[in-house]
Amino acid sequence: MGRSYVKEIGQSLGKEVEVKGWVHKIHDLGRIAFVTLRDKTGLVQLVLDEKQKEGLRLEMALEVKGTVSENTKAVNGLEINVEQHKVVGEAHYDKLPFSVNRNEKTHLETQLNHRTISLRNPQIRAPFIIQEEIVTAFREYLRGEMFSEIHTPKIISSGTEGGSEMFTVKYFDSRAFLAQSPQFYKQMMVGAGFEKVFEIGHAYRSELHNTWRHLNEYVSLDVELGFIEDENDIMDLEESLLKHMIQHLNQKCKKELELLGVSLPEIQKIPRIELEEAREILLREYDKKSPAGNLDAEGEVLFSAYVKEKYNSEFVFLTRYPVSKRPVYTMPFEEEPSLTRSFDLIFKGLEITTGGQRIHNYDQLKENMLTFGLKPEDFDFYLETFRYGMPPHGGFAIGLERLTMKFCQLENIREATLLPRDMKRITP
Amino acid sequence: MGRSYVKEIGQSLGKEVEVKGWVHKIHDLGRIAFVTLRDKTGLVQLVLDEKQKEGLRLEMALEVKGTVSENTKAVNGLEINVEQHKVVGEAHYDKLPFSVNRNEKTHLETQLNHRTISLRNPQIRAPFIIQEEIVTAFREYLRGEMFSEIHTPKIISSGTEGGSEMFTVKYFDSRAFLAQSPQFYKQMMVGAGFEKVFEIGHAYRSELHNTWRHLNEYVSLDVELGFIEDENDIMDLEESLLKHMIQHLNQKCKKELELLGVSLPEIQKIPRIELEEAREILLREYDKKSPAGNLDAEGEVLFSAYVKEKYNSEFVFLTRYPVSKRPVYTMPFEEEPSLTRSFDLIFKGLEITTGGQRIHNYDQLKENMLTFGLKPEDFDFYLETFRYGMPPHGGFAIGLERLTMKFCQLENIREATLLPRDMKRITP
Structure with a gap:
């Protein structure tokens, strides 16, 4: 039997x-x-x-x-x-560290200290069933659109954004870093003939803050595609992908969504609003001042509420970020070179994506490195791709745990991570 | 249009x-x-x-x-x-580093130095199309069998096998390591109620050899399942999985297999031969001496040839490895405690898998740690799971690049890696 x-x-x-x-x-x-x-x-x-x-x-x-x-x-x-x-x-214990069969709220740190016990509670495990289906929907949608899944190194010799906030690794006799993102490599693989790629892999940030929305090791859902018209192609793709994802989750995770008592947002059309306009709206409507060329966490929450009210959307793309706030590879507008063809996606008050079109012209990219105070020769391995016919391209990345947290309406990103890593936690 | x-x-x-x-x-x-x-x-x-x-x-x-x-x-x-x-x-070059449109054999190191150019050659890119389908087949088969895909940390506080051959990471004010395998975590997730899990993720080995079959960062296809009878359940699973994989590849990668001029092995039943018997056969048939309790690389090649000849199988499971050659968590035979319920899978002369049943009894595992000279208190985060009803379980891991290399009949594992990391290579 x-x-x-x-x-x-x-x-x-x-x-x-x-x-x-x-x-x-x-x-x-x-x-x-x-x-x-x-x-x-x-x-x-x-x-x-x-x-x-x-x-x-x-x-x-x-x-x-x-x-x-x-x-x-x-x-x-x-x-x-x-x-x-x-x-x-067999049981080899005197007393359980906490109840598995009741949904009493155990302190999160205690849950994490006894992770394999807390995960036995179906309600605590449910977000991970949903997370697996988020990844499945992401992968299936992109493979259906002719994307290739790639695996790129996490041990790297230099940072994509200058080397700050990276963990260092002793690599035989030299020093290496843990990748903050597969940014350079996913662009290179577009140029290597894969054209459209995605990667589901770890990313590392040695950031010195311990908050409800930061992890030092997280899973990044990375996408990059070539032969685009402009950054709107990227936003179109992400919008369709999210629609598919929500549809997939409603179909596959009915039980888990009910267990968590949550429902997923509907997406019609995600509004695309210029960052500068968002800043003005915040000032006008909420008397909220934003930092130069950006929104802060409070601004993201307020602006999300505004968009929900005005457009009935839980998502909003903020567009046209200034050059000064974006990495060296970001494509500026030809007619307005202080602004870039980039965007953030805010979901229920939290940034879950950064994306945009990248510079594909070799001379322009090299020039931009000099403007940013970087040495092009440090990035020869990356620049080389741009010498041999690099098509217009762009992409985005979604933080898997952030998306899971927001879909499941969790309070802390650690609840969307099996075994979180933060400044104070490296076990279990 | x-x-x-x-x-x-x-x-x-x-x-x-x-x-x-x-x-x-x-x-x-x-x-x-x-x-x-x-x-x-x-x-x-x-x-x-x-x-x-x-x-x-x-x-x-x-x-x-x-x-x-x-x-x-x-x-x-x-x-x-x-x-x-x-x-x-645009083209910004004087001369291509090598021809993309001819299948002339460029030196591998040169190919790797200009990776995004060499990958443009359809024949060089083909193994990665096959690799993606290997991963797809692996995932689809296991999800169909009720396995859950998990993501576990690669930054860890202590090694699964005592801490040798690990890369060290500066983690804020402390020292951490890069995981050699998700071994402990996949076992813990079985115990956490997922029962059957798999992970497709990076593994890191700081091994001091630079050979055609070693990488210092590779992708490990890890599997672990609970409520098993014994190690034969694990071998049964891997056999079915490989059959499915080969069928899937024959269907999806016809063009790439033809381009590479290779065909995939057929699997009927993979012979399961005791290690000791294999050692005896090698000595008797080939006058080949093997190291204590193991085969060496030459022995694996010779024994594969023997199995191919005698059983018409490209694969062979070697079973019953001695305790002294296996990690602390390996389940020994009750009736023969110097041997373990573990196995290697050899494919065309190369080990592509290690697996077996694990110890699930708390006292036995703790005892074994002491026997192995390890301090149980260093592994509290792992041992805890075993105090709360850990079912009999086991699993295996397949090196993705090794399997790709063998399926594609490549000569060097770097040809099955987009951007390989070895002792001498950390770029591109």
Whole structure:
């Protein structure tokens, strides 16, 4: 007899099944006990007699054979009358660090200290089921649009943006860095003939802040595509991608979204508003001053509220960032060279994407490096691609954990990370 | 008019199309020129007149509009009579570092120094198209079997195998390491309720050898599953997975396999042979002595030849490795405690997988750490999972580049890596 998953046993009414999982709850009535078994797919009630229930403890791992019957009082209206069971994973504890079967709010740091225990709670695990489907939707959509998935090195010799905020690695006899982003490499792979690429990989930021929205190691969903007209092609792509993603999640993660009590935003058309206009609106409507050439975190929240009110959109593209606020490779407007063909995407008050068109002309890029105080010879490995027919191109990156956090309406990015890394945390 | 990919233009005979790509070849006949355009999907002949061909150079990026007609002499029997064309990516070079349009064997180091140029050659890019489909097959098969894809940290506080051969990272005020494998974390995620997990991510080895089969940063296809019977479940899974992979590749990568002139092995049943027996066979049949409790590289090659001859299999599982040659978490046989429930998978003379059943009993694992001279308190974050009902489990890992190299019959693992990292190479 093969193993049945809990979510499937409704198909086996009156039949014998084998299920496997953990003891989620024990309701001991003396002569019998109702034990809730939890597997990857859900919860089911087991009925055990006096002898069978002996020695059972919460969170033990069991293999169980029994017959499925209806019980309207049980979860899902089903129960399994146990014929045989075996403890395959023993309990070696005095006391659980916190309850797994109740949704009491354990302090996040405590949850993270005992990560493999806290993740056993279906509500705490749900965001990761959604996260996996975010990645699946991202990948499937892009592959359908002829993008290639690439894997580029995370150990690099020099930074994409000058080398600040990077972790250093001792690499044999030399010093190397952990990549902040695959920016240069994804552009290079466009030029290498892949034309359209994406990467799902770790990115590293040695940033000195410990906030609810920062991680020092995170998963970046990176996209880059060649032969574009301008930055609007990039925003069009991201908009379609997000629409697909939301549709996919509504279809695949109904149960998890319900468990979390959240619903996903609908996307019609994402407004594209110039940064400068956003700054003026904030000043006019909210008396909110913004830093030069940018919005701050508070400004992002306020402006999101404004866009929600005015355009009924949870998303907004901020466009035309000034050259001074963007990396060296960002394409400026020919007719207005102090502004760039770049954008941020704000979702419910949080920046989840930076993107734009890149400079593809070799001389212009080299010139821009000098303007930025960089030495072109330090970037020969990157510049070389631009000498051999680099088409107009651009791309964007989405922070996976940020997107997960916002979709799931979590309060802290660490809740969207299996094993977060921050300034103070490097274990488990 | 939307862009057509070269592979699709056969559907547009007699019609106008827009194509985009790079100048692959120029055959100048004076009054007209035949120019081969290369895009992500293939090659097509363009016909340009005297004026149109002016200034065209190899590897420029073009956008072209023209009408598709038949020409039996052209590649694929089609050509495009160009009406309009635009250079969108200029040439800024005196001379190409090597030819892109001929399959002359450029020295590998030269190829790697100019990686974005060498990858433009369809034959050099082909292994990466195959590699992407290896990953796709791996992921699709496992998701179909209810596995979850996870992302675990690569910055870690202590090694899975004692800390040798790890790269060190300066992590704020402390020292951290780059993960050699997600071993501990994948086990922990099994225990955290995911039950069956896989990860496609980077692994780092600070090994001091620069060979044709080693990389210091590589992509590891990691698998771990709970509620198993024993190590045979793991081998069964890997065998089915490989069968699926080969079937998938034969279907999706016909063109690339042909371009490389290779065919993939057929898998019936992969022989499972005890290591000790393999050592004896090598001694008896080839007078080949093996190191204690292992095979060396030459032994793997010889034994593969033996298995091919005797079992008509390109793959062989070597089983029952001694405790002394396996990591601390490896499950020993109860009835023969000096041997473990572990295996290697050898494919055409090269080890591509290590796997096995792990110890799931808390006391046994702690005990084993002491036997191995490790301090259990250093591994509290890992051991904790085993105190709360850890089911029998095991898994394996496949080196993606090694598998790609062997499937594509490449000579060097760097040919299966977009941007390899080795002792001497950290750029591009």
